[in-house]
Amino acid sequence: MLDLVSRPAPWHQPIWQQLTAQQDFAHAYLFSGQPGGGKRRFASAFAAFLMCDAPEHGFACDQCRSCHLRLAGSHPDLLLLEPEEEGKAIRVDAVRQLVDFISQTAQQGGRKVVVLQPAEAMNVNAANALLKSLEEPSAQTYLLLISDQPSRLLPTVRSRCRVQPLGLPAGTEALAWLTEQGGERSREECALLLQMAGGAPLLALTLAQQDALAQREKVVEGIKALLKGQVAPSRLAEQWNAVPIELLLDWFCAWTLDLLKLQQGAVEHATSADMEKVLGYMAQKLEVQRLLAWQDWLLEHRRLFASKANLNRVLFLEKALVQWKNLLQRR
Template structure:
């Protein structure tokens, strides 16, 4: 059974207590706050033949089949590979499932995550099923970035804003999930995950703190002319491309903020404060803005799964960065 999170209690009671459900829900919010678990919990509740209170019973035929991953009236649509788009052929297979009769005589429930992984053709192929799903069908769409969805997708769903945990809830959950970690380490992970505890745990499993140390040390060597953009670009193969662009975009933002406020407390994590302060003092604001706009443009291409040459892209990123000081 999917994990129940304390910060979802009020929303869960609202969803589970409904006598009638919408044909499509769009569950959205930042990544790492438990949206997938909420969708799976609701999916189990909708398919259960003998619900007990707010949750599925876990013991009926439907619950047992769902737990075994062989429920005939359940369909999960997600990218075939990590960070790849959902293809139109996958959506066509889903559409074929929608028009079938429920084999257990109850509901059919479909879960799609992340919805923004569908390209325009795949999204358009889903529209009719979203508007008029046959039989007693409920679609649960999970989105980390609803702004990237077609308006026609959003308009056909009941939109549900998933709650974010407060700091105390995030810290408590992460301490339980990573019992061997130090408080300072968990605080740094939560900062890198923008406060999302599940994302913090995922980043920890990916070795993000080691990756962060490698990148920050590389940036310092770059600015001291101890390493070239090409050398660094080739050495960062293990660091996710989107993570790199997120960090550099945040750093450009912190530089601009310091240039306007001179507030050292707003320079982010300690590992880059001195570097960002130096760049803020040595760089022309217009140049920083140009670099930030370029980073954002390339980040959108990465999000859009564009076919990019990773090394050349990172070389260009670092070339922009190394040109900042002295641009006044």
């Protein structure tokens, strides 16, 4: 779904001003950056700007006929191309529809814009089908590609786009923005959300709306009970049924990295404040080789879940918790 916004995130404002001040635009752009950092918002706002009949102060006016059609989701000259299901591929048939769209005359007599996200979801055939449109662009037609992982794109696709990296704001700016977004979250809670989101403010806001803080507290308490022998791994795996597996994998990966840094003396305190005492205790007890083997196993299963492999969630969590607890056992 395309964001119905006409302005980028505030931390991307300098890049926006440079882009929209140009007289001539590239026929294809590749907006890349970390998930939740604002690149989709940026691309949506740029699409709105390109299609607006009378931009004001460098932004879409949201008042003209073209803007009204866009905001209603019914602009005939704006096409959004994305997977039919999250995590699935963008197939060649969908890209052929894009090519047909590009070849047609704009129904509103202005520009045509295609937003394709995530670009790395295109399979090889789809990417090759797109190349012709990139090599022989139509007048007044603009392709906006959005990618979390631009390295996964065919080099020939990347080379035919103007690549625009969109980074994250500084920590203080991200924290100030998230704190201003409403709700009753404390500054400490916002800081934890940003940590869970890898510093990406929009992802942190999504996590807040998904009640991730309460889920995190439940998981941390469960970890403490597990290490004290107060709960069995199988029972804990069932109790975490409502927690998204992606979050659990992210948290365990972050805690494992903290353990490695603590164990090697690279840092004095864990970055995960709510797990600082637990991780500090574990770092003193575990063996580095066992920790590295655990990390390899965890990263491999994270990759499998990301690729939508058909894994049994409860059995995976039970095995993961057994291995986590066994990190403290000496050979």
